[in-house]
Amino acid sequence: MHKLSPVPYGSLVFAPMEGITDEAFRKTILKLYPEWDYLATDFLRVPSAGRYPTKHLIRHFGKELSEIGWVKDKTMFQILTSHRAFTIQMVKDVADLGYPWMDINLGCPSNTVTKNGGGSSLLLDLGALRTLLKNIRDNFSGRLTAKIRTGFHNTLEFEDSIKLLNDEGIEMITVHGRTRDMMYKVPAEWNYIEKAVKISQVPIVGNGDVWCVSDIHRMLKETGCHAVMVARGALKAPWIAQSYKQGVIEETAEERFRKIQKFFFEYRSELESENITDRGLLKQSKSVSRFMLDGIQNSEIIRRKLLLSQTAPDFYSIIESL
Numbered sequence: 321m322h323k324l325s326p327v328p329y330g331s332l333v334f335a336p337m338e339g340i341t342d343e344a345f346r347k348t349i350l351k352l353y354p355e356w357d358y359l360a361t362d363f364l365r366v367p368s369a370g371r372y373p374t375k376h377l378i379r380h381f382g383k384e385l386s387e388i389g390w391v392k393d394k395t396m397f398q399i400l401t402s403h404r405a406f407t408i409q410m411v412k413d414v415a416d417l418g419y420p421w422m423d424i425n426l427g428c429p430s431n432t433v434t435k436n437g438g439g440s441s442l443l444l445d446l447g448a449l450r451t452l453l454k455n456i457r458d459n460f461s462g463r464l465t466a467k468i469r470t471g472f473h474n475t476l477e478f479e480d481s482i483k484l485l486n487d488e489g490i491e492m493i494t495v496h497g498r499t500r501d502m503m504y505k506v507p508a509e510w511n512y513i514e515k516a517v518k519i520s521q522v523p524i525v526g527n528g529d530v531w532c533v534s535d536i537h538r539m540l541k542e543t544g545c546h547a548v549m550v551a552r553g554a555l556k557a558p559w560i561a562q563s564y565k566q567g568v569i570e571e572t573a574e575e576r577f578r579k580i581q582k583f584f585f586e587y588r589s590e591l592e593s594e595n596i597t598d599r600g601l602l603k604q605s606k607s608v609s610r611f612m613l614d615g616i617q618n619s620e621i622i623r624r625k626l627l628l629s630q631t632a633p634d635f636y637s638i639i640e641s642l
């Protein structure tokens with residue numbers, strides 16, 4: 321496995337998002353907004369028995385994108401595992417396919433995942449997590465990173481978890497400033513990101529409630545983090561990395577409408593090139609549009625119309641009329 325060059329200070333990472341950051345979506349982002357320094361696949365659950373066929377792993381990353389070296393270098397392949405899953409086999413399989421960057425999901429809060437011992441629930445037993453991380457590290461020579469919440473029920477073991485990740489060879493840690501129990505109910509606590517920066521030897525990526533360009537500046541300044549990861553804010557404005565790099569702080573509703581149209585024009589053509597059904601196109605487009613009108617005055621009616629549209633042509637005629 322070739323060695324990736326270090327992540328530069330101030331890098332912007334498009335967050336992993338289940339149901340969103342699939343190949344068509346990432347291709348759209350790469351084409352329209354190359355200003356994103358790094359991207360992520362959404363999580364791939366490690367099977368609890370057996371192994372995935374090679375085709376399945378490649379499809380998760382994206383068949384076409386898997387052929388492009390520089391895309392592989394800038395995209396983390398995220399896995400979601402538990403103590404019962406067949407982790408070592410999958411880690412070896414991902415490594416054998418030449419994906420140079422693996423990210424371990426230690427933050428997923430969903431009940432389905434945590435009741436099976438995955439995602440954020442791995443933070444409940446740091447001893448067992450240490451063993452799991454050792455097994456992964458021993459079998460993956462590429463860049464190994466982790467994405468973490470500040471704890472499960474509380475933050476009592478937050479510092480220990482950061483130290484543990486450092487000890488076990490994790491090369492960069494994304495900290496989402498909320499515990500699992502907080503879900504999304506309270507504002508992200510950036511002071512934990514700052515705390516992680518102070519105790520970690522490896523770079524910390526700050527994550528949580530970055531909604532606009534000035535939040536990116538603020539996150540870097542207030543927490544001292546090395547890079548910033550954006551999830552919902554990047555659904556609101558997939559072009560936020562471009563705005564950040566071009567120094568654009570404010571944009572009018574009119575400018576946003578034009579950007580939304582440009583985004584959906586490209587996204588639709590990516591999905592159609594996969595021969596997606598009309599139903600699939602509608603479903604994906606609705607999911608992706610969830611935050612895009614946020615903050616635009618009087619946009620409630622448009623948002624409702626988009627969500628209620630019954631066919632993809634209906635959805636896209638609303639987009640065209642923006």
Ligand SMILES: Cc1cc2nc3c(=O)[nH]c(=O)nc-3n(C[C@H](O)[C@H](O)[C@H](O)COP(=O)(O)O)c2cc1C
Nearest residue numbers: 335336337338362363496528529530550551552553
């Ligand atoms: C729809 C959706 C899907 C998500 N899927 C994942 C995922 O697959 N892996 C992951 O690590 N985090 C996932 N997250 C969490 C985000 O990556 C991020 O940590 C969280 O939303 C906080 O960042 P934000 O305030 O910028 O949204 C998801 C979030 C959303 C909204």
